[in-house]
Every structure is written in structure tokens, then in C-alpha cells.
Amino acid sequence: GENVEQHPSTLSVQEGDSAVIKCTYSDSASNYFPWYKQELGKRPQLIIDIRSNVGEKKDQRIAVTLNKTAKHFSLHITETQPEDSAVYFCAASISGSARQLTFGSGTQLTVLP
């Protein structure tokens, strides 16, 4: 089955700096890659996603890039703010009726004021 590796496990940045989180996946059939943000004690919430027919997607301060050849994708957060502090999970899915998500192990992002 699919395996998703996520790095780093913890990341501290100064407010205003950029943060980058990287994930690799094993199944070349995967074609949907969402990123979820989970604040302490709360539910995971989708912040951005990308499909394999697109190489990059941006939404304000957040962007995701996908390299299908290398089977890796990354989350980029620019101009970080304290409220960006949370655990971020990447995931991968194969299209079809199942569309099951395989999650990475998470990255604890801390934005220092």
C-alpha cells in the first residue's frame, strides 16, 4: 500500500520567515495530495490540496508544489504568523471510489514572535 514520509517532525521559525515541509510518497498511482492543519485538541482541517495534473498551487500565503517524477510534494508558508503554529499533515490518495488518504506523521510548526 501507499507510504507517506514527512519531514521535518518539528520546525521552529521566526515570525515573518518562511516554512517548508516536505513529503514523499511511494505509490506512483497517487494523484491527490491534501495538507491538513491540526491545532491542539482540534480536528484536522484542509488548508490546501493539489492534484497530479498540476505542479503548483497557491492560496495567499500558502503554496504546495508537486514533483510527480520524484514522488514528492511540499508545503510552503510565507510570512509566517503565530497563528500558523500547529501540526501539519500531508496525505496522499489514489483516485477512484475509495479515495482513501494515507497520512504522513506530521510536522509541529512553531512560529516564534
Add this chain to the structure above:
Amino acid sequence: EAGVAQSPRYKIIEKRQSVAFWCNPISGHATLYWYQQILGQGPKLLIQFQNNGVVDDSQLPKDRFSAERLKGVDSTLKIQPAKLEDSAVYLCASRTTSGRGYEQYFGPGTRLTVT
């Protein structure tokens, strides 16, 4: 629209006891998932339903875990008997099968502590 509802939010039980969790998905969402999230890890899929049928339960420890989705709406997940390693947050998620249908919406989860 109302989100995914789960109850209870917290549960503490002793090992070998049984426990049940309830999930009410977003109205109209045909697909429902149960995930187990152990502290410090990503959610791990336990079981997936499409309407009231099981799509995948390959990662469900069937000797102690069971789940059902009667009438294709609400779902319950049961553990009997519980073990210490079952301590985790149990997340329910739902997804529509119409249109894009990619995003999974998560409930707030049930935090289970087994002592």
C-alpha cells in the same frame, strides 16, 4: 452546513472494558471513514463505508473492533475488549461522492484513554 458530529468527546475506561463511539456525518455525504490517531502520529484509517456498505476494513483489528453504519447515515465504532494500546483519538470523517468529492471533513474526535 453543519459539520461532522462525534460523541462522546472524551472517554476513560479500564482495560478489558468495552466502549462505543458515535458519528453523524455531514448530510448527504455517502462516504464515511473512521481513523485512529495515536498521540504524535498521523491519522490511520480503520474502516471506510460507502452508504451502508464496507469499502475497506483491512486495517481494522477485527478481533476487538467492530463498526456499522445502519441506514447509510450515522455510524458507531466499538471496541471490546479494550487494550492499553487503544488509547488514541478516534476521528470520523465524511466525504461527498458528487462533483469534485475530494475533501474529507473531519469531526472533533473522541479521545479515548484506557487505564
